[in-house]
Amino acid sequence: MYRKTSCIINNLGRYISLENSDKARLLNLESTPFSIEGKEAIWHVNSPVEKLYSIQSGWAYTMRDNLDGARQVVDILIPGDIIGLRDFTYKNHFTEARMITRGTLCPFTQASIVDIIKHSPSLTVALFAATARQESMITERMLISMHRSARSQIAHFIIEIYLRLNQVRTTSIDEFYLPVTQQMLGEILGISTVHINRSLIAMENDNILKKSRNSIHVTDEKKLTDEAEFNNDYLSEEMDGLSELL
Amino acid sequence: MYRKTSCIINNLGRYISLENSDKARLLNLESTPFSIEGKEAIWHVNSPVEKLYSIQSGWAYTMRDNLDGARQVVDILIPGDIIGLRDFTYKNHFTEARMITRGTLCPFTQASIVDIIKHSPSLTVALFAATARQESMITERMLISMHRSARSQIAHFIIEIYLRLNQVRTTSIDEFYLPVTQQMLGEILGISTVHINRSLIAMENDNILKKSRNSIHVTDEKKLTDEAEFNNDYLSEEMDGLSELL
DNA sequence: CGTACCTTTGACGGCTGTCAAAGGAAGTGG
């Protein structure tokens, strides 16, 4: 065992406390991490599903092109997240995955996931938990995109990202790194770039936040959370009852 | 083994071919099915997560109330579906689940899911597959609600439901049972009842479909699919590579 | 220092929401 940790250990360890045997298994299954440039593709649409990737560093996203030519972002993935959880029981990808920034990924083959399923109930449950959290983020975004104003959606997205970053490493809400352009923010929320821009300017004029190219300043956290009407149940890492059954 | 089949066998059997030992395990884990009235609650918001339910007959939905008082439907669940897959790694439910029509449910405890995870890799993979399909439906709805007109969303929903029904039992697209009110259709798609109504009337005037209280007549399948711009990859039950690894 | 990408602004239109009320259909109880 040449390393004491791995990216996926940090992820799955959020939901259950890992035995040493589980940690050893993960270290064993993890292929060599590789670095990857910003904007580089991780997989393409319709390509066969072969691997999952745990993000050691860098930001990534999955997206697809709508028939009308509009690009739609499905997930925003930050360090610690697993890319491909939604896809690994499908034959082909129906999204494309790309890096936003340069970073480092740890690949896991499908076979190693099957190995986990065969030999470690606790890791399997953690995989379910990680899958459910990703699904919950999508569900939340769906419900919110259907009923909230652009401003409220933007506020909600910023708080969600802040909380997710904070789960991985302490982050200040006053100012944090956010390598997402206004254009991409529009593609995430399903709002036109023009309207994103106007909304951001309005929120800046109301002294709520200031978005610059790769970071965000939150100047009035209270106003922001009020607009976001944020309920963070869906981000909860707790899993009480289930872990006792293992 | 007092019965030859169970509702969950039909569900999980879609994704992999089940060994007899797997079938026996499922029959063993399944508690006695119980019947439940239309509109009756299956669980409430914030109640602790205890069970999953496989639908033997009847339709169900999950929903939650937005802060502005609007009700939002998260999933529509038809016979053969599993209720609670998204929730079972959480401590509490953040949706409420109710029947639409009267029906019969087969409950599974969390403990029995853990039993599956511990003892049957193939069933575990099938559970992942079922979870991923439900997630994909949400993802699809999210993407579509963000970029398509009300008419197109309605068309898409009708085709999705038709295809899902058809996966369980042969269904004619000309006319099929659809116990979803216009109001609920609005709550599913995030569109006001008034606008749902106007859109349905417009589609009826264009001789595409006719929705009556509990069923739908599709009079022009081609026009309907054209408007829906339906890509059914996400409903695929195929899972090639993975099952070979088991 | 040019090229590509991102942000910003203005003008304009329309899809969809809200409010309010009436008409039907279904279910319930006497």
Added chain:
DNA sequence: CCACTTCCTTTGACAGCCGTCAAAGGTACG
């Protein structure tokens, strides 16, 4: 089997959030 109640559908009027189109101004990067 009929009143009554509740839920669902339908219609009209009106407003506004947000999309589209087009173009200019900034900013990063090779």
